[in-house]
Amino acid sequence: MLTFDEYQQRVVAAARRLPSRSVAATDATDLLGLVTAEPLRSRVALPGFTNSAMDGYAVRAADVQGATADAPVSLPVTGDIPAGDTRSLRLEPRTCWRIMTGAPVPDGADAVVQVELTDGGTETVAIRSAVEAGRAIRRRGEDIEPGDEVLPAGTLLHPRHVPALLSAGVPEISVIPRPRVAIVSTGDELVEPGREPGHGQVVDSNGPMLAALAVECGFEVVAMRRVGDTGEEVRGALTELAGVADVIVTSGGVSAGAFEPLKLAFEGSGGFDFVKVAMQPGKPQGFGTLGNATVFALPGNPVSSLVSFLVFVAPAARVLAGRDPRLTTVEARVAEHWTSPPGRQQFARVVFDDDGRVVRPIGGQGSHVLGGLAGSHALAIVPADTTEVAVGETLHVIPLEGLA
Amino acid sequence: MLTFDEYQQRVVAAARRLPSRSVAATDATDLLGLVTAEPLRSRVALPGFTNSAMDGYAVRAADVQGATADAPVSLPVTGDIPAGDTRSLRLEPRTCWRIMTGAPVPDGADAVVQVELTDGGTETVAIRSAVEAGRAIRRRGEDIEPGDEVLPAGTLLHPRHVPALLSAGVPEISVIPRPRVAIVSTGDELVEPGREPGHGQVVDSNGPMLAALAVECGFEVVAMRRVGDTGEEVRGALTELAGVADVIVTSGGVSAGAFEPLKLAFEGSGGFDFVKVAMQPGKPQGFGTLGNATVFALPGNPVSSLVSFLVFVAPAARVLAGRDPRLTTVEARVAEHWTSPPGRQQFARVVFDDDGRVVRPIGGQGSHVLGGLAGSHALAIVPADTTEVAVGETLHVIPLEGLA
Numbered sequence: 180m181l182t183f184d185e186y187q188q189r190v191v192a193a194a195r196r197l198p199s200r201s202v203a204a205t206d207a208t209d210l211l212g213l214v215t216a217e218p219l220r221s222r223v224a225l226p227g228f229t230n231s232a233m234d235g236y237a238v239r240a241a242d243v244q245g246a247t248a249d250a251p252v253s254l255p256v257t258g259d260i261p262a263g264d265t266r267s268l269r270l271e272p273r274t275c276w277r278i279m280t281g282a283p284v285p286d287g288a289d290a291v292v293q294v295e296l297t298d299g300g301t302e303t304v305a306i307r308s309a310v311e312a313g314r315a316i317r318r319r320g321e322d323i324e325p326g327d328e329v330l331p332a333g334t335l336l337h338p339r340h341v342p343a344l345l346s347a348g349v350p351e352i353s354v355i356p357r358p359r360v361a362i363v364s365t366g367d368e369l370v371e372p373g374r375e376p377g378h379g380q381v382v383d384s385n386g387p388m389l390a391a392l393a394v395e396c397g398f399e400v401v402a403m404r405r406v407g408d409t410g411e412e413v414r415g416a417l418t419e420l421a422g423v424a425d426v427i428v429t430s431g432g433v434s435a436g437a438f439e440p441l442k443l444a445f446e447g448s449g450g451f452d453f454v455k456v457a458m459q460p461g462k463p464q465g466f467g468t469l470g471n472a473t474v475f476a477l478p479g480n481p482v483s484s485l486v487s488f489l490v491f492v493a494p495a496a497r498v499l500a501g502r503d504p505r506l507t508t509v510e511a512r513v514a515e516h517w518t519s520p521p522g523r524q525q526f527a528r529v530v531f532d533d534d535g536r537v538v539r540p541i542g543g544q545g546s547h548v549l550g551g552l553a554g555s556h557a558l559a560i561v562p563a564d565t566t567e568v569a570v571g572e573t574l575h576v577i578p579l580e581g582l583a
Numbered sequence: 584m585l586t587f588d589e590y591q592q593r594v595v596a597a598a599r600r601l602p603s604r605s606v607a608a609t610d611a612t613d614l615l616g617l618v619t620a621e622p623l624r625s626r627v628a629l630p631g632f633t634n635s636a637m638d639g640y641a642v643r644a645a646d647v648q649g650a651t652a653d654a655p656v657s658l659p660v661t662g663d664i665p666a667g668d669t670r671s672l673r674l675e676p677r678t679c680w681r682i683m684t685g686a687p688v689p690d691g692a693d694a695v696v697q698v699e700l701t702d703g704g705t706e707t708v709a710i711r712s713a714v715e716a717g718r719a720i721r722r723r724g725e726d727i728e729p730g731d732e733v734l735p736a737g738t739l740l741h742p743r744h745v746p747a748l749l750s751a752g753v754p755e756i757s758v759i760p761r762p763r764v765a766i767v768s769t770g771d772e773l774v775e776p777g778r779e780p781g782h783g784q785v786v787d788s789n790g791p792m793l794a795a796l797a798v799e800c801g802f803e804v805v806a807m808r809r810v811g812d813t814g815e816e817v818r819g820a821l822t823e824l825a826g827v828a829d830v831i832v833t834s835g836g837v838s839a840g841a842f843e844p845l846k847l848a849f850e851g852s853g854g855f856d857f858v859k860v861a862m863q864p865g866k867p868q869g870f871g872t873l874g875n876a877t878v879f880a881l882p883g884n885p886v887s888s889l890v891s892f893l894v895f896v897a898p899a900a901r902v903l904a905g906r907d908p909r910l911t912t913v914e915a916r917v918a919e920h921w922t923s924p925p926g927r928q929q930f931a932r933v934v935f936d937d938d939g940r941v942v943r944p945i946g947g948q949g950s951h952v953l954g955g956l957a958g959s960h961a962l963a964i965v966p967a968d969t970t971e972v973a974v975g976e977t978l979h980v981i982p983l984e985g986l987a
Contacts, residue, residue: 205777207791208798225953228782234838261812263771265783280838281772281883283783323954330957338795339983342788342885343957345776367667368685372749373609378632379669379687384746387611391742394612408665434638434684479685481746549629550727553734553747579743 182563183490183524186456190466190491194473194498197358197425201351207341212397213354214501219330222348224320229284231260233315236275236297236304237288240312251298251305259301260285275304284316291315323347335502355501360393361402361424361472362386363416365431365440366479369405384549385430385484389477392488398426398496408432410443417444421470426496428488431479433463441465441476457563459523461487482552486526489558489577508560508575515539517568519561527568528555529576538576540568555579586967587894587928590860594870594895598877598902601762601829605755611745616801617758618905623734626752628724633688635664637719640679640701640708641692644716655702655709663705664689679708688720695719727751739906759905764797765806765828765876766790767820769835769844770883773809788953789834789888793881796892802830802900812836814847821848825874830900832892835883837867845869845880861967863927865891886956890930893962893981912964912979919943921972923965931972932959933980942980944972959983 181189199216202209231237238254246252254275260268260282268285270276275292276285284291289312296308323329329343336344336354344352364386370376372387383405390400401423406412413432420427432441433453442465445451451467453476460483465476473495477487494504511529514537519525528551529538538559542551557576561568568574585593603620606613635641642658650656658679664672666685674680674691682688682695693716702709727733733747734740740748740758748756768790774780776791787809794804805827810816817836824831836845837857846869849855855871857880864887869880877899881891898908915933918941923929932955933942942963946955961980965972972978 203777207776208795208804211795211799227780227785261771263773263783263812265781267782281770281785327954329954334957335984337984338792338799339889339959340957341792341795343953345788345791346786346953348779350777366685367665369667372611373607373754375752376631377669378671379667381631381685382750384749387749388742388745391612391615391745395615395742400612408667485743549747549750550731550733553738553744555743580739580741 180455180457183456183458186454186464187490187494190475190495191498191504193466194495194504196501197355197499199353199355201353204344204347204349204352207345210336210344210352210354211338213336213357215330215332215334215336216353216355216501218328218332219344219347219349219352221323221325221327221329221346223346224325225323225346226317226319226321229319230317231278231280231282231284231291231315232317233291233293234280235278235291235293235315236306237270237278237284237291238275238306238310239270239272239288240290240310240314242273242275243290243292243306244309246306246309248307251307253303253305255303256301275306277301277304289313289316333501357397357399358425358496358499359401359423360398360496361404361420361427362389362393362400363404363406363413363420363427363429365406365408365413365429367408371405385479385481388481389428389430389484389488392485392493393428393496396493396496397500406440408440410440413440414444417469417474421472424472425499426492427469427472427474428492429465429474429476430484433465433476433478445474445476457523459520459525461490461526462523464491481549482528485552486558490526506577508577509535510573511536511538511557511559511576513538513559513568513570513572513574516570519566519568521566522563524563525561526558526577527561528552529557529559530554531556538574584859584861587860587862590858590868591894591898594879594899595902595908597870598899598908600905601759601903603757603759605757608748608751608753608756611749614740614748614756614758615742617740617761619734619736619738619740620757620759620905622732622736623748623751623753623756625727625729625731625733625750627750628729629727629750630721630723630725633723634721635682635684635686635688635695635719636721637695637697638684639682639695639697639719640710641674641682641688641695642679642710642714643674643676643692644694644714644718646677646679647694647696647710648713650710650713652711655711657707657709660705660708679710681705681708693717693720737905761801761803762829762900762903763805763827764802764900765808765824765831766793766797766804767808767810767817767824767831767833769810769812769817769833771812775809789883789885792885793832793834793888793892796889796897797832797900800897800900801904810844812844814844817844818848821873821878825876828876829903830896831873831876831878832896833869833878833880834888837869837880837882849878849880861927863924863929865894865930866927868895885953886932889956890962894930910981912981913939914977915940915942915961915963915980917942917963917972917974917976917978920974923970923972925970926967928967929965930962930981931965932956933961933963934958935960942978
């Protein structure tokens, strides 16, 4: 029996970042959640031209020296410069232009007097305050110069990176692609969702749950299959999927029974391990490689599958994606006693209370209880040497919302 | 000037939950992030048939009474019952069936002896332990009975709800749809991403950033437009979009200049307000309704747009979606001094340090600094009456990853 940490470290250590690829920098929404493989350097200066930071009047600071509310300086207004004005304009001495926020500052002007410090005139304007040179002006390149790094390698792309990304004048960006995940449910008892199961049959809800988890974690689901309980069927499906997926996740067929198709297909194969992990739920686990794909053979009941996905598949797949493999956990206090099996690290379904500060157990800890799974808010991590989870104790818990 | 809280409460209070609709319960991944409008009740019992919780032998408990390791009870094995076996089988007294986890328990059997307590025989099996009736058996309906509520109204659908959802035998589920969001960038200076801006022009990066924020928050982006700086253009675009969107988000055209197209289009219209909010960035804000759509007119620079989206648009749109409007914040300690303008609630761009426990300011707080926006990890909330943010103080901060 491996400890939880030993097995988790093994599957994470085996994961390798996927090769990077160039994609169009303009499809910003498609890039969300991807990691940059190289630093993004701007090809342009930002701002791209010297522009006004305020609505007001572009002037030479020297021309309004000494202006006060009591003794304003009057200047003729040459005209308006709205944002988007593409003309190359000049300021003649002792004149001004009315200028809008973001509009290009005319050559010869070295300051903008904001409209609130004037009478707002359109032919002639009375300026009621002196300004220093540079006032309310954003110089070309003051934010970013050509060649400046705007996003370092390893940036997990988020909406806040979009302005820098789109403004840098770079048509393509090098990113690590989303891991391609294939999901395989095993079991002769499974029928597809929407069909009514007969005697002895159950709806395959594990496959769709695992696919939903993969999407929630930012991976790409490239295939979903249901296969029967023979080693040949399983081996055939996985061999085919190894050509299109980086990660294959199977559920079922890894425990001690006489018809465990994952074991029938792969036990004893080079590079394939079936192990017992000191955890609850999720004790039987299989892990191997097939071509370039990593295979996670998870136990078949829904709670075991969900926990195994979160603590083994997701961290390893995040390494493929160039992301941080670590689970997000928060701390919470135990508000109600429960028990945990000796020698096994428990992932207990719990509900939050008191705004997330405390947790209570939910449902039976029997792993087939769909209601308890659906009703849970988080998984509380109970160390292997704890058998009585006492009120008032503080545990690390994995929140089940916002997994990405 | 409104306080931040006054304006935020106004826009959230004006939001109404969208009407629910029925959608196929089988497209589990498409349902993620939606909220259920009605309780989901199971039409079936779960488990749907009495089945084995273990790999082992289905027996009558009475037949193995007194069995021990020293005095095992031998029973003939009638045959195998694998998972997915659809036959209706019977157990004859003083016999057993070899049975797999999840397989239907034959009529007449009242317990399963797990394989580890036997010699694993296939013709005859030696059973080394007595078991009580009910042992290792999952009774039909023990998890969920027909009519039981499996998901309450108001459930934010997550992968963990998928097994209950798909197993409940319900073809359709009533959910609140994703708010449909249209994004409108205003400004004659804007060119589309991928085109090289000329003198006086800038790439429209705000529109794509706002679209990305909407997607990240779980909304549906139904349209993106760029319009010039006239009231007619803005009014025309918004009137058209009001027919297809629940929320219209514009950027630019709301400040004090002479060419503020949102104001030109709507100032003084019934149900449209242009206000100043005591916050930095994001002081000028517009809010109104057009047909059935809610319009948020955000200030035009990227940092102001991002902050305004997160603190006004997202909470209001979450109300439309039936979700909790509240922002997620965490607490962090200030590791480096900065200043905040008097009388305005500041949303300061900060980076996390020390595993998220402390924050430092990043970039100029000038709102055009794309580099600082891209490099920030969070927005620290500085109360309006604070002008010096002191080292060691604790602030609420809005993390900028994992917004949904």
